[in-house]
Amino acid sequence: MQLEVRHLRIICAIAESGSLGKAAAAMRLSQPGLTAQLRRIEAMLGGELFERHASGVTPTHFGELVLTRARAVLPTMDELLRSTRVAAGTGRATAQRLRLGSINAPLLGGLIAALRSVFPDAEVTSRAEGSPLPLVEDIAAGRLEAAVVGDTPGYDLPPHADVVLRPIVTEPVFVLLPDKHPLAALDEVHLADLAEDDWALPHPDNDRTREYWATAFNRTGLPMHVPYEAEGRLVAEIVRCGHAISLCQPTFDEVPGVAVRPIAGDPLWYRHLLAWHRDGPLAGHGEVMARHAADAYAAASTRNPAYPRWLARRSP
DSSP, rough: OOOHHHHHHHHHHHHTSHHHHHHHHHHHHHHHHHHHHHHHHEEEEEEEEEETTTEEEEOOOOHHHHHHHHHHHHHHHHHHHHHHHHHHHHHHHHHHHHEEEEOOOOHHHHHHHHHHHHHHTOOEEEEOSSSSSHHHHHHHHOOOOOOEEETTTBBOOOOOOTEEEEEEEEEEEEEEEEEEEEGGSSSSSSGGGTTTBEEOOOOOOOOOHHHHHHHHHHHHHHOOOOOOOOOOHHHHHHHHHSSSBBBTTTTOOOOOTTEEOOOOTTOOOOEEEEEETTTTTTTGGGHHHHHHHHHHHHHTTTTSSEEEEHHHHHHH
């Protein structure tokens, strides 16, 4: 393991907040995850950086030494990255090479369509991530030109000086049931009726969506037993076989064996956004990208019958 700029940012964030919990929240990490990273950094540097006590943490003498160096290095690194991004951004626009990223969301096709309409000769590539945070960081660092990202209420993506975050749509979170589940016969499902079910959910990530879900359930006094952790098609397969239920986007394609249903009262929400570099080659095309992304979402909203019914009930 080698010392990286992100390690210095972690050390500074902990020192500035005076608390592992506050630093974890600011960086959208779980506290155990941040603690584990700090331990690895301390092991790499060969000394303890912070003293832990009841009210938080304070830098050790060794930690103060490291912090002094980190605070001197980071502004220089940030300026270097800004300068190289601007220079490289011009080169990328000329070369017509556009690199995209996306979480699991129905907007990527629209984003690609937008860029092909503006840059018909461009080489467009994409890659997927489970969490939006690495995508935002990659845009800021000049490794991507744009990305489809998202967040949940109370866990907004942290603002980044070099990245534009453009909201596209905020949607309700639906429940994914086996089609033989008794609740699949209903038009909508109450959270209280799910208390006895097992859940299949993605592994907790640094976007803290899983934490948002669990918090909503805890507020109602309901347990959320999650014996199965899986992603994408594996979740649908576990649900289809009747082993568990899950949460899903309302645009989920209702394949045979599963049923997509709204949750009564709409207690859970998710926001889709586009992200691009403020000074990058796509900076002048934000509205075109947003319009195509919104069109792609509208097309995806008919993938199952439950979402159009939900939308119709809420239309004026």
